[in-house]
Amino acid sequence: MLKNRYYAFCLLAVFNTYASEQKVQPIEEITWLQSYTPPFHISKSENAPQGGLCDNLTEQLISTITDVKHTRLIVPQQRINKYLSEGKNVCFPCVIYKKHNNQLLSYSNPTTVYPPFSIITTKELKPQIEKKHGSPIHLINLLTDPQYVYGQAAARKFTTKINTIIDNIKRDTDSSLSWSSENESQAVIARLNHGFLDYSIDYPFMADYFNQQEKFTNIVSVPIAGNNEQFIRGAIGCAANAPNNFAQQALKKINRALKNNVLQSPEYQQSQHNWLKTTFADFDKHYQQQVINFYLLATDAQASTDR
DSSP states (O other): OOHHHHHHHHHHHHHHEEEEHHOHHHHHHHEEEEEEEETTSSOOOOOTOSSSTTTHHHHHHHHOOOOSEEEEOOOHHHHHHHHHHOOOOOOOOOOOOOOOSSSSEEESSSSSEEEOEEEEEETTTHHHHHHHHHHTOHHHHHHHHHSSOOOEEEOOOOOOHHHHHHHHHOGGGGEEEEEOOHHHHHHHHHHTTTTTTBBBBETTTTHHHHHHHHTOEEEEEETTTTOSSSSSSEEEETTTTSSHHHHHHHHHHHHHIIIIIIOOOHHHHHHHHHHHHGGOOOHHIIIIIIIIGGGGGGTSSOOOOOO
């Protein structure tokens, strides 16, 4: 009787081991999602030889991680959210870093630092808005002011604090959402430029980028009052509910490549510097402290090989 139980136990252990091995197989491919959102993703040109903010990052990861196949897929932001929520084997290189994973995303270690979000408006409206709502601008007061029309890309997200304020104050009836699937960030700026909306929220370097385009010359950024964040860390997000532990496996490779190759790369650092330095005087300091030294920060431990 004891012998039979012993054999049954051994068979069960072998079965469980086999089932576990069958359940999680090494990943063979990472699909890199890319959106129509300059200057994060743009075609290489004389003015942007390394592409957009997230393009050189993606290129270096693809060239460094050589044991899997890589596919790049250009889709609208709404489609990116759909792929992530459906648990496809995808990663998106342009998300805001968080310490803890969520149901949609598992996060890499930080890849860069952005300046705090600001109000984006026109040169004509800036003095009016500042006179009425301060400089820096009191965001809640502006969002509740019916005189000015707020707009953003429909799938655009900001920090948790700003997202909460917008969700609690604005409704579809009193804000203008852009559902354009082509050049989504430019669609918002174009509507702002033509007076269809009065202001939006974005990084201050967005104003600089669009003012360099022939169509736009009157876009400005204004700081937001009470914004205690000195910087916003960027990261790579992979679909948290993809099968076969995809996110954990992909991020293990990604974090290793970031630490050993990409983040120390002069080419990558120069690409970030070119885009961010003009509107972010402390970029170099924060990049060193919050990105390069991330692995040394004992109080900022990762969550499951970490966003």
